[in-house]
Amino acid sequence: MNETTVKFILNGEEVSVSAPPWFTLLRLLRERLGLTGSKPGCERGECGACTVLLDGEPVTSCLVLVPQVEGRNVQTIEGISEGDGLHPLQQAFIDESAVQCGYCIPGMIMSAKALLDKNDSPTRDEIKRAISGNLCRCTGYAKIIRAVEVAAERMREDEI
Amino acid sequence: MKFNYQKVNTVSEALEVLSGNNETLKILAGGTDLLVMIQENLISPGELLDISGIEELKGIEEDEGRIRLGALVTHGRIAESSLLREKALPLVESCTEVGSPQIRNLGTIGGNLVMASPSGDSLPALYVLGAEVILASNEGERVLPIEDFLVGVKKSAIRPDELLVAISFPGMSAEARGFFKKLGQRKALAISKVSAAAVISCLDGVVASARIALGAVATTVIRTPRTESFLVGQALTPEVISEAARICSEESRAITDIRSTAGYRDEMAGLLLARGLEELKD
Numbered sequence: 001m002n003e004t005t006v007k008f009i010l011n012g013e014e015v016s017v018s019a020p021p022w023f024t025l026l027r028l029l030r031e032r033l034g035l036t037g038s039k040p041g042c043e044r045g046e047c048g049a050c051t052v053l054l055d056g057e058p059v060t061s062c063l064v065l066v067p068q069v070e071g072r073n074v075q076t077i078e079g080i081s082e083g084d085g086l087h088p089l090q091q092a093f094i095d096e097s098a099v100q101c102g103y104c105i106p107g108m109i110m111s112a113k114a115l116l117d118k119n120d121s122p123t124r125d126e127i128k129r130a131i132s133g134n135l136c137r138c139t140g141y142a143k144i145i146r147a148v149e150v151a152a153e154r155m156r157e158d159e160i
Numbered sequence: 161m162k163f164n165y166q167k168v169n170t171v172s173e174a175l176e177v178l179s180g181n182n183e184t185l186k187i188l189a190g191g192t193d194l195l196v197m198i199q200e201n202l203i204s205p206g207e208l209l210d211i212s213g214i215e216e217l218k219g220i221e222e223d224e225g226r227i228r229l230g231a232l233v234t235h236g237r238i239a240e241s242s243l244l245r246e247k248a249l250p251l252v253e254s255c256t257e258v259g260s261p262q263i264r265n266l267g268t269i270g271g272n273l274v275m276a277s278p279s280g281d282s283l284p285a286l287y288v289l290g291a292e293v294i295l296a297s298n299e300g301e302r303v304l305p306i307e308d309f310l311v312g313v314k315k316s317a318i319r320p321d322e323l324l325v326a327i328s329f330p331g332m333s334a335e336a337r338g339f340f341k342k343l344g345q346r347k348a349l350a351i352s353k354v355s356a357a358a359v360i361s362c363l364d365g366v367v368a369s370a371r372i373a374l375g376a377v378a379t380t381v382i383r384t385p386r387t388e389s390f391l392v393g394q395a396l397t398p399e400v401i402s403e404a405a406r407i408c409s410e411e412s413r414a415i416t417d418i419r420s421t422a423g424y425r426d427e428m429a430g431l432l433l434a435r436g437l438e439e440l441k442d
Contacts, residue, residue, distance in 0.1 A: 004165070021165035021208075024195075044196045045263055046349055057236070057265040063191050064266070067167055068212055111261065132348035133260025 008069045011079025025061040025069055026050045029076060037077035037106045041135070048134030051107035052076045058114040060133070077106035080113060088158070089113055092151035093144070100138030108134045112148045120156055124149070161198050164207040171296060171325060174211050178321045179298045185209055187323070189232055192259065192267040193275050217270070217325060220244065228328045231270025235282070239264060247331030250285035250357040253340035257281060260348045270324045273309065276316040277351075279376035283310065284357035285340050287373035287381050291329040295322040303328075310380045336361045339436035342375070343428055345419075352376045353420035354412075356432035360391070360440055367391045374429050377414040384411040387433070401437045405430035 003018040010033070019028050026043070029035045029052070038061055041049035045060040052061045053075040080087040089109050092098070099105050108131055115122055115130035122130070127148045128141075136144060168174045177185075184206030188194055191212070197203045211217070217230040220241055227247055229238070238244055238255040245252050258264055258272075258281045272282045273293060286306050293309040295302045295318055302322070309317050318324060332338060338359040344350030355375035361368045370391040372384045387408040394400045407430075414425030 020162075022161045022163055043199060045192055045259075045266075048260065048262060051262055054265070058262050059265050060262045063195050063263075065165070065188070065191065065195070065208075065210070067165060067210065068191075114261070130261060133262045 004067050006066055006070045008071060009073045011075055019066045021065060021067050023066045025052065025054075025064040025066060025074070028066050028069075029061065035076055035078050039103055039106060041103070041107075046135070047104070048107045048111065048131075049104050051110040051134065053110055053114055056114065056117065058111045058133070075110075077110060080109070087113070088154045089116070089148065089151040092147040092154065096143050096147040096150055098139060098143040098147035104134055104136040104138075108136065108144055112151070115148070116152055116155060120152060120159070122148070122152060161195075163198075163205050165210065166207060167210040167213060169213050169215075171214060171216060171323065174209065174214065174323050175296060175298050175321075177209055178323060182207075182209075182320055187211055187274075189271045190234065190267040192263050193271060211323070222247070222331060225331050226328055227331050228326050229269055230326055231273075231324045232268050233270075234265060235259070235267050235269065235272075236261070236264040238269060238282075248285070248289055248329070248338075249332065250288055250338040250340040250359060251282060254281045254285040254342075254355075254357065257340070257342060257347070263349070269327060273306075273327065274316055274318060274324055276310050276312070276314050276380070278313055278378060278380055279352045279355070280381075281340075281342060281352060281355060281375065283381045284355055284373040284375040286327065286329070287383060288338065288357045288359040288371040289329040289332070290371070291327050293324060294326040294328060295319075296325045297322045301325075306381075307383075313379045332359060333361065335363065337440045339439060341432040341436050343432065351419060354414065354425040354428045354432065356408075356429055356436065358433065358436055360437070362396075365395050367394055367396065372408065372433060374408070374412055376419075377412040377425050377429055382411070382413065384408050384433075386411055396437055396441045401434050401441075404437065405434040408433045 004021045005018045007016045039049035041047035043062045045063045050061045186205035188208045188210045217232040219230045221228045235255040235258045272280045291306045340357040342352040342355035358372045370388040409426045409430035412426040412429035414422040416422045
């Protein structure tokens with residue numbers, strides 16, 4: 001018995017969950033909350049596959065300990081769509097064939113979402129910078145960058 | 161990865177814990193180095209003291225021209241601070257290039273200092289800004305110039321009972337210009353092979369003062385005194401810049417290791433300085 005209980009906002013809803021204090025947020029999400037969208041890759045903060053938004057900012061959830069999320073706001077890939085529909089980023093990744101093996105994509109989309117939440121018309125360089133902490137070994141990034149551009153365009157059109 | 165965990169919300173609580181027997185205790189701030197070291201079994205602390213929630217260590221303040229950064233200010237916040245862009249550009253440029261967006265949102269300036277890696281990107285910038293490190297303990301505060309704080313590879317002068325609470329430095333004057341440049345295997349998430357920072361003041365087109373520091377080319381960050389004194393009194397012509405680069409390469413004391421070779425690093429130290437000086441001219 002060496003568990004700690006934390007309360008935080010997860011994808012818009014308050015949750016209260018127990019885990020050992022040495023569990024990372026990534027493990028908490030996957031092993032205690034059943035949210036397996038965030039992926040374990042390197043678990044050293046180098047690959048970005050586990051990226052979630054913590055108070056709106058992208059972080060590698062493999063480098064955050066469970067007690068550190070107390071009272072904070074966490075958003076994962078499972079929480080970005082509204083209702084049954086996909087988020088425009090998710091739809092654009094499909095339409096632009098930006099997904100191959102898919103393992104990096106949840107993290108990639110969370111980094112891209114953090115960008116688009118702040119900047120609805122990012123330049124190509126701003127997109128590259130925003131996803132610079134997310135490794136993809138399949139696509140060569142070109143289609144991923146294109147998908148983010150397409151999503152940004154569609155989100156701007158929806159605003160009008 | 162298993163340890164006891166304790167969270168504190170104030171500096172005085174932290175100092176109380178640190179004043180006790182704490183041989184197996186490690187302080188957790190941003191976690192971007194510490195948790196990686198634990199994951200890789202390089203260290204196995206019995207207890208983590210989590211200071212990441214101490215709000216009083218998160219301030220960016222200016223008082224009578226001096227800037228004080230709380231130890232828990234993240235690289236991301238430094239990168240986005242308009243005050244620091246105006247008064248501490250080399251620091252802003254270095255923090256903009258640390259790790260990745262995700263790492264910059266977690267990693268702290270205090271953590272970068274305490275890790276004392278020769279390749280820590282914020283460190284050359286803090287050298288040229290003339291930074292002081294403020295250490296607190298139950299016995300009071302100590303203020304150390306950064307040169308005295310960083311004593312070797314991953315070694316700092318902090319005592320086990322001390323907490324690094326802040327970094328303080330004079331804001332750059334209006335006529336001073338500065339930069340930070342680095343080279344790594346790629347732009348994100350690559351530990352620097354070599355880095356350079358400088359603060360240069362010019363008066364009537366002539367260099368009045370120069371502070372230059374190199375990262376990842378010695379056991380700690382180093383200044384380049386010969387290059388600095390060469391530049392003083394000179395206009396930044398192409399010839400002067402290329403001679404400064406040559407001297408700077410001589411002053412670099414790089415070694416060959418897994419990330420790069422000594423010769424390449426020394427050469428690039430001069431080149432990074434030259435690139436920075438070129439941009440200052442404009």
